[in-house]
Amino acid sequence: MADRAIGAPDKKRQTTTIADEFMKTRDKILLSSLELFNERGERNVTTNHIAAHLAISPGNLYYHFRNKSDIIYEIFLEYEKLVDFYLDIPQDRALTLDDLTFYLESVFDGLWSYRFFHRDLEYLLDTDPRLRKDYREFTNRCLSSIQEIFWKLTEAGIIELTSEDLRAAVSLNVWLVVTNWMAFLKTAHAGDEPASLTITELKQGIYQVLTMQMPYLTPEYRDRVVALRERYRPSLPAAGGAPVKVVARKERVG
Amino acid sequence: MADRAIGAPDKKRQTTTIADEFMKTRDKILLSSLELFNERGERNVTTNHIAAHLAISPGNLYYHFRNKSDIIYEIFLEYEKLVDFYLDIPQDRALTLDDLTFYLESVFDGLWSYRFFHRDLEYLLDTDPRLRKDYREFTNRCLSSIQEIFWKLTEAGIIELTSEDLRAAVSLNVWLVVTNWMAFLKTAHAGDEPASLTITELKQGIYQVLTMQMPYLTPEYRDRVVALRERYRPSLPAAGGAPVKVVARKERVG
DNA sequence: GACTACCTAGAGTATATACTCTAATAATAC
DNA sequence: GTATTATTAGAGTATATACTCTAGGTAGTC
Numbered sequence: 204m205a206d207r208a209i210g211a212p213d214k215k216r217q218t219t220t221i222a223d224e225f226m227k228t229r230d231k232i233l234l235s236s237l238e239l240f241n242e243r244g245e246r247n248v249t250t251n252h253i254a255a256h257l258a259i260s261p262g263n264l265y266y267h268f269r270n271k272s273d274i275i276y277e278i279f280l281e282y283e284k285l286v287d288f289y290l291d292i293p294q295d296r297a298l299t300l301d302d303l304t305f306y307l308e309s310v311f312d313g314l315w316s317y318r319f320f321h322r323d324l325e326y327l328l329d330t331d332p333r334l335r336k337d338y339r340e341f342t343n344r345c346l347s348s349i350q351e352i353f354w355k356l357t358e359a360g361i362i363e364l365t366s367e368d369l370r371a372a373v374s375l376n377v378w379l380v381v382t383n384w385m386a387f388l389k390t391a392h393a394g395d396e397p398a399s400l401t402i403t404e405l406k407q408g409i410y411q412v413l414t415m416q417m418p419y420l421t422p423e424y425r426d427r428v429v430a431l432r433e434r435y436r437p438s439l440p441a442a443g444g445a446p447v448k449v450v451a452r453k454e455r456v457g
Numbered sequence: 458m459a460d461r462a463i464g465a466p467d468k469k470r471q472t473t474t475i476a477d478e479f480m481k482t483r484d485k486i487l488l489s490s491l492e493l494f495n496e497r498g499e500r501n502v503t504t505n506h507i508a509a510h511l512a513i514s515p516g517n518l519y520y521h522f523r524n525k526s527d528i529i530y531e532i533f534l535e536y537e538k539l540v541d542f543y544l545d546i547p548q549d550r551a552l553t554l555d556d557l558t559f560y561l562e563s564v565f566d567g568l569w570s571y572r573f574f575h576r577d578l579e580y581l582l583d584t585d586p587r588l589r590k591d592y593r594e595f596t597n598r599c600l601s602s603i604q605e606i607f608w609k610l611t612e613a614g615i616i617e618l619t620s621e622d623l624r625a626a627v628s629l630n631v632w633l634v635v636t637n638w639m640a641f642l643k644t645a646h647a648g649d650e651p652a653s654l655t656i657t658e659l660k661q662g663i664y665q666v667l668t669m670q671m672p673y674l675t676p677e678y679r680d681r682v683v684a685l686r687e688r689y690r691p692s693l694p695a696a697g698g699a700p701v702k703v704v705a706r707k708e709r710v711g
Numbered sequence: 712g713a714c715t716a717c718c719t720a721g722a723g724t725a726t727a728t729a730c731t732c733t734a735a736t737a738a739t740a741c
Numbered sequence: 742g743t744a745t746t747a748t749t750a751g752a753g754t755a756t757a758t759a760c761t762c763t764a765g766g767t768a769g770t771c
Contacts, residue, residue: 260750325576326500328644342645372668380630383637390582391596414626418672514720
């Protein structure tokens with residue numbers, strides 16, 4: 204995963220797929236919209252911009268989508284699908300530390316790919332009841348998954364979170380930290396550039412998430428999780444800092 | 458501290474102050490802007506709306522403020538002042554549980570009074586370098602304060618967070634939860650209405666913050682903090698729910 | 712009264728934005 | 742081939758938004 208700051212004038216993108224002439228117009232619109240939204244923020248991207256970016260006419264765009272909300276909604280559905288896939292929990296075996304790593308890495312990958320979404324979330328939900336309803340269900344699903352993961356990590360003897368109440372509250376905190384970490388980086392970041400952010404920095408949010416789990420680690424796993432957490436430690440505590448080594452993605456077992 | 462932030466809750470006022478004819482136009486503009494921003498979101502409030510709301514002309518508004526950004530910036534300065542005031546840390550005595558309660562209540566009061574701010578934060582910072590710089594410093598100041606509070610709570614024997622590293626990481630998580638709690642409520646809330654939210658619900662975020670501190674409580678204080686936390690427990694875990702009893706605001710000592 | 716500094720009204724403007732309409736072209740079916 | 746459907750271009754529109762400009766009022770001071 205290449206480390207590229209958003210907003211950089213980089214024609215040959217590595218993290219995202221460039222729309223090419225073999226794609227259907229509809230898909231090109233979705234892809235370009237996502238790219239532009241991520242780079243400039245939904246508020247700063249008009250349907251005319253999207254059409255111009257693709258060198259198609261506004262009429263063409265509106266042939267494929269009724270309005271801007273529809274484009275955003277379809278992108279959300281993709282995001283939802285991705286996260287649901289990532290958060291899948293194996294029912295036939297215990298969870299491992301590799302699973303935990305995978306969950307964390309994946310969720311932040313998803314956040315990165317659709318990073319525009321959480322930025323203007325409230326406005327988007329205010330203007331599209333459909334999205335509002337779906338997002339609410341999505342959130343609840345995510346929270347349930349996190350709780351279940353904590354439960355299975357407890358079963359696996361990795362953490363100890365037996366009280367359901369506490370598990371729910373901790374899960375919610377995890378969700379809050381995960382979904383707010385990017386906004387924090389963008390706003391509190393040391394750099395003066397309005398919107399420079401790398402996926403490596405984003406993944407330092409994993410450090411924060413693991414911080415929350417530390418008190419609940421079992422003695423058997425404590426050292427290993429602490430070591431895992433260390434891999435994501437921000438190089439410069441409160442000033443952004445240089446990229447750390449990116450941990451290798453583990454394939455799911457089972 | 459004689460300065461009172463506009464719209465900030467004080468003894469007599471409930472949530473907002475209505476602009477009256479005895480105020481200076483400039484202050485009326487700031488107050489109305491804050492009210493409208495909080496109610497409808499900055500994105501949905503134009504300078505023409507603000508002027509119309511006050512029954513003054515756009516020209517009048519622009520006589521007092523160069524542009525919309527200036528209005529927002531001035532409101533931010535008030536917000537900043539308020540939070541800085543709330544987060545003041547007594548250097549001549551140890552912290553008490555009442556202090557902790559005060560900090561939590563106050564911070565959420567501030568969030569409520571200026572709740573529009575965090576909603577469109579990224580856009581606002583993108584479009585105003587001045588605000589961007591000030592907000593960054595503000596964030597760092599808040600983080601420092603939280604860390605110092607945790608340190609003094611440790612000194613006071615209420616919590617045990619002696620590792621500076623850990624204290625910094627936990628403080629950051631507290632900040633993330635505090636600043637994201639409102640967005641969570643608004644987006645994941647059970648109600649179908651786009652923007653219903655009460656300060657009582659908002660303050661249930663205190664439950665989440667105290668959840669994070671629980672593992673670090675000393676045995677001497679554990680029960681008391683757990684009881685405090687219980688006062689903020691959401692009535693219906695993941696579905697919003699009825700208001701809980703609002704805890705009385707304690708005056709600062711010293 | 713006259714001077715001055717401050718304040719206000721309200722019409723007006725340049726630009727942007729989401730979206731529409733019509734006509735033409737390409738693709739596909741028969 | 743022809744008929745039909747899917748796709749596209751591109752000019753155009755209604756509305757909104759941030760902001761300007763000019764002319765005039767008001768309050769205080771001498």
